Amino acid sequence: MTPGLAGSAAGIQGRLAAGLLALVLTSALAQTSVPPEVDLSVLEPGVRATLSDARSLFDEHVATAADDGALAEAWGRLGMVYQAHHLQQAARTCYLHAVELAPGVFRWQYYLGYLHQELGEYDQALARYETALKIDPDYGPARLRTGRARLAERNLEGARTDFEAVLEREPNNAAALAGLGQTALSQRHFDQAIDYLKAALQADPAADRLYYPLAMAYRQTGKPDLARQSLEKRGDTEPVVSDPLLGEMARMTRSAQMYLEQGYAASRAGRMQESVEAFRKAVEFNPDDVTARVSLGQGLVLTGDYGAALEQFDRALALDPGHPVAHYRRGTLMEESGDDAAAAAEYAAALQADPGYSQAGLRLGDALMRLGRYEEAAHGYAAIELPGNQQALVRYRQGLAHLAGGDCERAVPVLESAFDLKGDSGEIYQALARVYAICVPTEDPRRSKALELARQLIRARPDEAHAETLAMASAGTGGFARAVEIQERVVASSRTRNDPLTAWRERQLDRYRTGRGADQPWPREHPVYSPERLGAGPQAVADR
């Protein structure tokens, strides 16, 4: 061997030896490296079990790993389980091992990049994504993610290049079009942003979150009307990104919390069956999770499976006898089935557990009204505090409860309070007009106010109920002839329909004829004193 070749051979051998030594050392390090310690005691039982199993599996695989690739697989799989459960520091450690052992494997670089991006470490995310893309340039979602990372880093031209690269392969990729729209918006190229965002919406019409940046772009181009129209369509759904690798990781999740969140998201988007399935998984994963059971129960109510819903509420209450929402939801089922007494008991239990549970208070009051327990109902309504205009409804109901209980005097200030809160409600107008006509002293100027209110009601809608109110107010201010004239028509109409309240109306007519005012705003059997039951109308849906 010539000296040069000998030297060269020695150099090569030296480098090979060093490389082999490094590999051996790396393998040895990887084999002897201990996975990150995670305090499982703070996690829910199902997650503890999943992570324990994952760790056992990891130990098995490491013990039998034949090469670095297998070792990397073990580390990477463990990292995926940690990342799926948002234990990001632990996941990071695992992925770092995986990429060190197998730098040419796409998925470990990609998952690590995604982790960096989740943590806002965009520089590192980009580095990993680019490494991954060198391995597999065809994995579309990766280029989308580099685009988002570059956009966050204010590298707008770089982001544009990335999104355009995605579109070269998938011309109708809504996420890429949206990305270009956002990039254009950041560059203040508003017309361009409009074009891209509209194209994204055409590609994925369900991605209604895009209507917001579209609206902003319209606004900036001097089209406020189009902006407002877009804002009306604004929603919470982003463009769909099909990412098989992230999907694989997501399926590793074993957490009631995760399923609950999926269920809530589906529920918000109106996908009720999907939400029920997610809640069911949450319960399966953690049968003792009261929140999961109550959420499942509510989902079953909304999908019409009342028997199964009741079972879930019962099980929730078995776990937590004082759970206010479980009591409330159980109460709504009782109410819908027509059992006001049982419903009232459940609502009362909900209130006892949570005195601030206004909705339960309102439903309890209504149930008590239907049961004829007016004084209790009035007391219950008085304790409720709802925000804004909703409080007017509460005061209105309280006023009616006083009237039904024969307590005219207490009804007046309460109905006045309702009127102050919501002076454009026909129902409150009517109630106030009637109590002014009957419940205040004859010389009280509010008697004239009754007439004024009644006339406004008739002008707004000349129906029989308002006519009856006008008759009452007329009689209340001494206009008996007018009261008789109106009430005669009311009675005639009532007789024609065979209305059960005809006798009461006739009695009022007799009173007007003999120069006396009405004796009560409504008879106790009038529907006004019996608030509509859940399931009987639109309120049922709103209440759910």
Place this chain on the structure above:
Amino acid sequence: MVSCAALRVTHTDRMRSKTFGRFQVADQGPRHRNFLLSAALSVSVGTCWAAEVFVDATTRSGLEFQHFNGMSGELYFPEMMGGGVALFDYDGDGDLDVYLVQGHMLGGKPVAEATFPPAHPVPLTDRLYRNDLEDGRVTFKDVTESAGIRAEGYGMGVAAGDYDNDGHVDLYVTNFGANELWRNRGDGTFEDVTGKAGVGDPNWSVSASWLDYDRDGWLDLYVGNYVDYSFDNPKPCRSSTSARDYCSPLVYQPQVDSLFRNRGDGTFEDVSESTGIRRAYGGALGVVAADFNGDRWPDIYVANDGVANQLWINDGKGRFDNDAVMAGVAFNMDGSPEASMGVDAGDFDGDGDEDLFMTHLTRETNTLYINDGRGWFEDRTVAMGLANPSFAYTGFGTAWIDYDRDGWLDLLVVNGAVTRVEAQLMAGDPYPLKQPDQLFRNLGDGRYTEVTAQAGTAFKASLVSRGAAFGDLDQDGDPDVVIGNNAGPARVLINVLQGDAGWIGLRLVTREGRRDAYGARVALEADRPLWRRVRADGSYASSNDSRVLFGLGPKAPAELAVRVIWPNGVEERFAGLATGRYHQLRQGGGSESPP
């Protein structure tokens, strides 16, 4: 050590910038003064920074306050939200005193079950510290007892304002529970006038703002309320890892805010319904009042936690309309509502209108909205360089301050998590919410850069920061800050940045000369006018120094002129103001200024 060679963008470069704000040319007064100021602001040689920008002067100042949140392992929601601070001159001696809110045990539990025992004797109350400033040295003395303030509620925040126009600044304390109004008698003592005034809002209140919304000369009060939380029904919540954690505010019903109109006789009228501010609400955490659409009526911006924010535009006739969505400030640029905590309004880009900045949750970024002058905004967080640096943090108290006195408004953000930080939790930290604070410098070219690493050791501390009140504690013409840390010590950070940058400070008072003219706007006359606003509100649950400070850069002129738009819309000009000191400008004491 930091580099002294900080590059500056020259005035000419800024004029050429396509994406930067508009410039208004002032045409009043001698041009040479404006030229000198303009030239001074455009000098390309950077200010030589000291080793520290802020120093932690807590111990030296004698401010010994440890916040007690009453936590006992139950993860009660209110326990991690409190820590407001007020900087105000309670004794009228010209320097800033400090008020700090305090908590107590929650859920009826005994003190023995507290995770961190209280550092002060029980029963705990809010504390008032008098600043005995001498020769530029800040020294605080606890005068709570002698002041007669016995605020024993579970404190959230505080808003300082002279509601009765007697020349003495009063305090409105927001609580988890009924709020309190403490009237400053002017003799060093306070009295609880909550009942008489009618402002004891019983909801969970956090931030409040004093503003004269109807321009009748009396300060009205906006109270931001959070959510309907009850100890009778604590909801067990878990984080995404499934570990037990604090709940999201979205788990609870939001509470409506309140607006109280000052009748001028020591009492207030609840005008929440009649003014329309109850037509939209969320869990309010930050509140700031400013004229956002340039019509000279004060508007109100409410930063809500996790839902759309509100921008209440004052119609000048006693009603407000919420224009946040169309104005572009209800959501971020993606259309997502964010968990807003702290907020500030200011003219950071020097175009004469009030922009908005607010702090958000980890993984949401803080958000900066640029005003187009008409009350419509653009989310330019990413473009300004403020997105990435905030992604890993949950921001609370914040303000636009010119810490280096170069005329450009910088940003200071105090941080502290609201869900337990994985690494700290796994390490066994009993209160794993700690995060460091941040400082961002306005480069003057439409961008910010984070300078936390160069700001000094004061920024290396990692605590659960919440409130922050900004003001010139040592009267040296630059802003300092007092930070309220949840279950931690209050910190006094004094600005010690060396350099030759000039300054001028102004206290603007009403015609009678008694009260700070909250809402007044003042512009320094120059080729690039600098605008500032008289305010105490903003940040988080805190109350700031209501004086305005202008940084003038190096080689500041000896004298300046300013233009003031008073809260009632009248304009005046004040000339011949010497730089390097504070001035008090009284409405009516200047010359009439054309609009």
